[in-house]
Every structure is written in C-alpha cells, then in structure tokens.
Amino acid sequence: MRNLFTLLFLAFVMSMHGFSKDNPKMITFPKAEILSEYTTRIPFRLIDNLIVIEAELLDQKGNFIIDTGSETLILNKVHFKTRTPHNRKSRVTSGVNAVIDNPLEKRLREFIIKDLILENKKSDVINLSHIETSKKIHLLGIIGYNILKDYEVFIDMYLNQITLSRVDSKGKRLDQRGYLEKIIDTVDFKLKNHTIVLETYINDQKLKFGLDTAAEYNQLNKRTSKKILKNFFPSKRLMLVGASGKKIEVLAGKLYRVKLSDKIYFAPMNTILTNLNQMNEAFGTSLDGVLGYEFFRQQRTIINYKKEKLYFVKFPLNKQ
Structure with missing residues (x-):
C-alpha cells in the first residue's frame, strides 16, 4: 500500500472578479x-x-x-x-x-x-x-x-x-419526464450555508454529518463520545494532504452501524479519525463527521438543494 494518501474535503467560502476582456468566458x-x-x-x-x-x-x-x-x-x-x-x-x-x-x-x-x-x-x-x-x-x-x-x-x-x-425556485424539476430508475427512499437534510447536514445514527446515537462528494474517506471527529468511538475499528495510520498542501497523520479504519433511518443503513465504511474543529469554526457548523465516497458508493443518490432532500435510486438486480 502507498504510505501517502490524499484526502480532499474541499469546502470554501468565496466570491470574485472578472477575466481579462480578451478571453472568452465559457x-x-x-x-x-x-x-x-x-x-x-x-x-x-x-x-x-x-x-x-x-x-x-x-x-x-x-x-x-x-x-x-x-x-x-x-x-x-x-x-x-x-x-x-x-x-x-x-x-x-x-x-x-x-x-x-x-x-x-x-x-x-x-x-x-x-x-x-x-x-x-x-x-x-x-x-x-x-x-x-x-x-x-x-x-x-x-x-x-x-x-x-x-x-x-x-x-x-x-x-x-x-x-x-x-429546478425552479421551489425545487420542482422543469423537465416533465420522470427518471427511468425507481426511487426507493428519501431523507431530509438541512442546508447550513452551502453544507448538506444529515441526521445520522451510529448504534442509535444521533449525530450530524456533512455530505461531501470530494471526501475520499468518511471522517469522524476524534472528539466524539466514547459510545460512538466503540464502533470505529482502526487498522492503520495514514498521512493525508489537505487543501493547502499541509500534511497531517490520522487513524484510518472501518466505521460500523451507520444508518440514516431504520430502512437506510450502510455496510462498514472506510473512515478516518480527525479533528473537525477548524472546519466547524470556518463554516459555523457543528459536525460530528463527514460522509463522502463511501456513502455514494453504497447509495445512488439524487440531491435537491431547494427542497433539502436526498432521494435514493434502486440498484439493478445484477449489482455486484
């Protein structure tokens, strides 16, 4: 295995000015x-x-x-x-x-x-x-x-x-055609600034997790309670590179018993144990963790920001 892994959880607070007038803008x-x-x-x-x-x-x-x-x-x-x-x-x-x-x-x-x-x-x-x-x-x-x-x-x-x-301002799709795939479940989320925040349960303990497509590993705040940490089984240490190029060492392992509801649950997910305090301060959030690639790998997911809802789509029968 490589001894250097890169974690990308790229969340930014931004605004901006224009290109040179000589350049096309598309x-x-x-x-x-x-x-x-x-x-x-x-x-x-x-x-x-x-x-x-x-x-x-x-x-x-x-x-x-x-x-x-x-x-x-x-x-x-x-x-x-x-x-x-x-x-x-x-x-x-x-x-x-x-x-x-x-x-x-x-x-x-x-x-x-x-x-x-x-x-x-x-x-x-x-x-x-x-x-x-x-x-x-x-x-x-x-x-x-x-x-x-x-x-x-x-x-x-x-x-x-x-x-x-x-979609329109209320989140209704302008395309009148429905999806060919069957939607089997839905959950609500809260939009905190630009961050999708999901109520998540680990062994029936309620937590708040952010949802991020660019999180290569799930993240769990190392300052969470011992009841939660009992469901995290570390296996190795990784050196990660953050958004600015700074390196940090973290514990990596499997997180068990994660679910969004009694019907929407997940197999053990690759997760790192890290300090989320800086991120929470920057975004004005109070997250216990982040769900990323491991989440989307297990759920075909539709995000509707206006309605603040996630929809989950059925896998074909021949899913590996």
Whole structure:
C-alpha cells in the first residue's frame, strides 16, 4: 500500500472578479449528453475516489472535480492567470486541514455546460498544483455548490455518470419526464450555508454529518463520545494532504452501524479519525463527521438543494 494518501474535503467560502476582456468566458463539457432542454448527463471517472469530469475552458482541455463541499467554482491558478486587484480585501478560504489566505478572485460572465448556460457565476483562483501532482491529472478546477444548487444532481456511482436537471425556485424539476430508475427512499437534510447536514445514527446515537462528494474517506471527529468511538475499528495510520498542501497523520479504519433511518443503513465504511474543529469554526457548523465516497458508493443518490432532500435510486438486480 502507498504510505501517502490524499484526502480532499474541499469546502470554501468565496466570491470574485472578472477575466481579462480578451478571453472568452465559457466552459464546455464535450462528453455531455443533452437529454432535454433542462437536463444533461455527464460521464465521470473515479480518480482515487474523486468524481472527475472532462471540460474545456479558454481553449484548454482538462479535468474538474465535482465537490459538494465547495461553495463556488474554483479555478486552478496554475492554468488561469489573473490580475491582482489593488483594492482587493483580505479574505480567508477554509479547507478541512488548513486555512488558505487571500485567494485571487474572478467572475465568469458565462458558465456553459453544453447547451445549459449559467450567467454571472462566482469563482476563485487558487493554486491546486499539489492536487494535480498527487492525482496525476491536468486539473482546471473544482465545481461546487453555486453551480449545482439550481439542479437536481443525480450522482450515480453504478454507471459513473452525473445527471443535472434544472429546478425552479421551489425545487420542482422543469423537465416533465420522470427518471427511468425507481426511487426507493428519501431523507431530509438541512442546508447550513452551502453544507448538506444529515441526521445520522451510529448504534442509535444521533449525530450530524456533512455530505461531501470530494471526501475520499468518511471522517469522524476524534472528539466524539466514547459510545460512538466503540464502533470505529482502526487498522492503520495514514498521512493525508489537505487543501493547502499541509500534511497531517490520522487513524484510518472501518466505521460500523451507520444508518440514516431504520430502512437506510450502510455496510462498514472506510473512515478516518480527525479533528473537525477548524472546519466547524470556518463554516459555523457543528459536525460530528463527514460522509463522502463511501456513502455514494453504497447509495445512488439524487440531491435537491431547494427542497433539502436526498432521494435514493434502486440498484439493478445484477449489482455486484
């Protein structure tokens, strides 16, 4: 096994300014399949448990990570040069393992997903070179909440595809056609700023977990109660690299007896034990943990931000 693992829980608090006037202001996804005027389907690859889609922006081809833990669209400073405004105010962008000071700012006049056009979207420009190096990909950026919130987002790890279907202000899908797959369960969540917060149970103890597509491992706060920690079985120590490149050592193992309800429960999940205090302070939350890839691997999930609901889709009978 590798002795260095990279954890990405990329959650940011951001806003921004514009591109140079000489550059086109659009991003396209050449492999997207248009299902209707309101719905598009995009295939993805899993790279170390991260959802990665191919995109083109400003004549560059590369990859974007889908990250529900990020508030905005993030562009990789390595590939997108920008002016530094003289009057730019000092700001702080927070990740799970570190704080990144003063990200550069941009505003995209248009963000285009094939024929779906999103205007005046916010973005930040941050150096993501350490992620490029560790994942060995050409990374253009990260797609977060301010892009995803206007859609029902169907994350399908079974077929390796993400489907975006536009919704109105109340969360009703504009596409009148239903899903071909059967929805078998639903749960409510609370949206805290841009963070999806789920009531989660471990051995009947109620906890609050954030849901993040870019968490390669589930995370459990090491300061949680002993009753909860009895369900965590450590197996090794890992060295993780956070959003700023800072390394921390954590315990990794399996977390047992996790469920959302009496009907929605999970097999043991790969989990790390870490300190979530900094993240909670940055986001004004009080999370006991984070559910990531291990959650989506076990549940084909639809996120509706407007309704604050998750829908779970049935697996085919030949599920491995």
